[in-house]
Amino acid sequence: MQITLDTKPFAALETDALASYVFEETDPIQGRIAELDQAAAGLLRKLAKSGELTGKALEFTLVHAPGGLKAARLLLVGAGKREQFNGATLRKVTGAALRYLKSRSVKNIAFVVREGDATEETAQAIAEATIVSNFETDKYKTDKKNEKNVDTVLLAGYSEAERAAGEKGLSKGRIIAEAQNFTRDLVNEPSNKLTPRILADKAEAMAKQAGLAVEILDEKKIADLKMGALLSVAQGGPEPPRVMVVTYTPANLKPGAPVIGLIGKAVTFDTGGISIKPAEGMEKMKYDMAGGATMLGVMRALAALKPNVKVICVVPSTENMPGGTAQKPGDIQTAMSGKTIEVLNTDAEGRLILADAVHYAKQLGATHLVDAATLTGAIVVALANINVGVFGSDQAWTDKLLASAKSVGEKMWQLPMDDEYREFIKGSFADIQNIGSGKGGGSITGAWFIREFAGDSPWIHLDIAGTAWNDDAKPWLAKGPTGVALRTLVHLVLSY
Numbered sequence: 001m002q003i004t005l006d007t008k009p010f011a012a013l014e015t016d017a018l019a020s021y022v023f024e025e026t027d028p029i030q031g032r033i034a035e036l037d038q039a040a041a042g043l044l045r046k047l048a049k050s051g052e053l054t055g056k057a058l059e060f061t062l063v064h065a066p067g068g069l070k071a072a073r074l075l076l077v078g079a080g081k082r083e084q085f086n087g088a089t090l091r092k093v094t095g096a097a098l099r100y101l102k103s104r105s106v107k108n109i110a111f112v113v114r115e116g117d118a119t120e121e122t123a124q125a126i127a128e129a130t131i132v133s134n135f136e137t138d139k140y141k142t143d144k145k146n147e148k149n150v151d152t153v154l155l156a157g158y159s160e161a162e163r164a165a166g167e168k169g170l171s172k173g174r175i176i177a178e179a180q181n182f183t184r185d186l187v188n189e190p191s192n193k194l195t196p197r198i199l200a201d202k203a204e205a206m207a208k209q210a211g212l213a214v215e216i217l218d219e220k221k222i223a224d225l226k227m228g229a230l231l232s233v234a235q236g237g238p239e240p241p242r243v244m245v246v247t248y249t250p251a252n253l254k255p256g257a258p259v260i261g262l263i264g265k266a267v268t269f270d271t272g273g274i275s276i277k278p279a280e281g282m283e284k285m286k287y288d289m290a291g292g293a294t295m296l297g298v299m300r301a302l303a304a305l306k307p308n309v310k311v312i313c314v315v316p317s318t319e320n321m322p323g324g325t326a327q328k329p330g331d332i333q334t335a336m337s338g339k340t341i342e343v344l345n346t347d348a349e350g351r352l353i354l355a356d357a358v359h360y361a362k363q364l365g366a367t368h369l370v371d372a373a374t375l376t377g378a379i380v381v382a383l384a385n386i387n388v389g390v391f392g393s394d395q396a397w398t399d400k401l402l403a404s405a406k407s408v409g410e411k412m413w414q415l416p417m418d419d420e421y422r423e424f425i426k427g428s429f430a431d432i433q434n435i436g437s438g439k440g441g442g443s444i445t446g447a448w449f450i451r452e453f454a455g456d457s458p459w460i461h462l463d464i465a466g467t468a469w470n471d472d473a474k475p476w477l478a479k480g481p482t483g484v485a486l487r488t489l490v491h492l493v494l495s496y
Helices: 031-039 043-050 087-102 120-133 160-188 196-210 219-224 228-234 282-305 350-363 378-383 395-408 419-425 442-454 486-494
Strands: 002-005 017-022 060-064 073-078 108-112 152-156 213-217 242-248 259-264 266-270 310-320 332-334 340-342 368-373 388-392 412-414 459-463
Touching: 002 120, 002 160, 017 031, 017 087, 031 043, 043 060, 060 087, 073 087, 087 108, 087 120, 087 395, 120 152, 120 160, 160 196, 160 282, 160 486, 196 213, 196 242, 196 266, 196 282, 196 310, 219 228, 219 242, 228 310, 228 332, 228 350, 242 282, 242 350, 259 282, 259 350, 259 486, 266 282, 266 350, 282 310, 282 368, 282 486, 310 350, 350 368, 350 442, 368 486, 378 388, 378 442, 388 395, 388 442, 395 412, 395 459, 395 486, 419 442, 442 459
Parallel strands: 002 152, 017 073, 017 108, 108 152, 259 310, 259 368, 266 310, 368 459, 388 412
Antiparallel strands: 060 073, 213 242, 242 310, 332 340, 388 459
């Protein structure tokens, strides 16, 4: 899909559809909408008076052959109350407009920004929204007779003086959105099409194409490094594990500068192991590698955006299978750090592979850590599918990430990490156990387990179990993988 910017008067744009957004207020026909109304001979004001055009959030008003406009259609999308309008709302409105028009076989769209919104940030948000919303999860469907695609999106409402800022925003937005779709495409793959070895091959190909340093650790190297926690999860099936290490180094790296470590869980299929999961819904466990896919997507974006900080990405990958060689509840494993782990539940496997990956990232020189994982069902109980669960050992570092999340419009919520929760994972026969002994706080004890391997390094854990996958399509997003947290992490790194 091609996205460009045009400074022509929007009434003169020849396109399949002209789209903009309208606010819910006493008189929604204001500013640029009033200009559109004038071109359309007062039709929009008539629709507003009749109650058909109100500006309520995600309300669609479609006008065919609007007089005075060269566009074949005019679409106005409700943006809700003006005082609550922000970048997150703009992304939803833009994405919803594209998917609404796309479903009606529209190929070319011109999106008109409102008065005062012709900025770099607006252009970036619109580019992100259009590319992300255009993504579909029907890759393996063979019957695509009615396949519908948007070919071009034209950004309008910018003056010549505003063009440079708009085009800069479009370029940055495209990079981030394409990285998010790269992540979503990986997460959407079924486990027979994306084993740890295949994921490693894709990660290596991406890194080389992007100009990033990459090293793939095979099972022998993993064993040599004594990653016992990762190997314990992998031993239940025939598919060998892999660890992907992707590194971005800025051209002018300052001595002593922070090094950010991004660690992502990539269990390409999770049966639960001997502590096997219920059959219902198990097919979705192909997305248990979403944390790792997110971190690879972040690295893809950073390679093009070129921040001034070194970033080391470590992605441990395995299947969790219940074969005859699988670890059993009660087994004791030794992690790479030397810490011993009593495995009480083999379905709490993500924290095991992250234990070794976090420790290894520190060995490689990472000073500030962030891990992302579809870790616990408990986070879904706590936050549903609305917020990402955030856990941190250093409040300043955590606040920086939360500020990035707010800036890009991703909902995240910090949960407590009080020392009392540490007692829940104190082992009876080993140093620690992989599930809590208490009756609650499952997402917190999971986070505490990972924290044991972060040591004194500033560390953040993102539990994306409830937000990495949409069971139902949204007006602005297809059903399936979301690519959540990627934009937040890119913003976090760029803030350096």
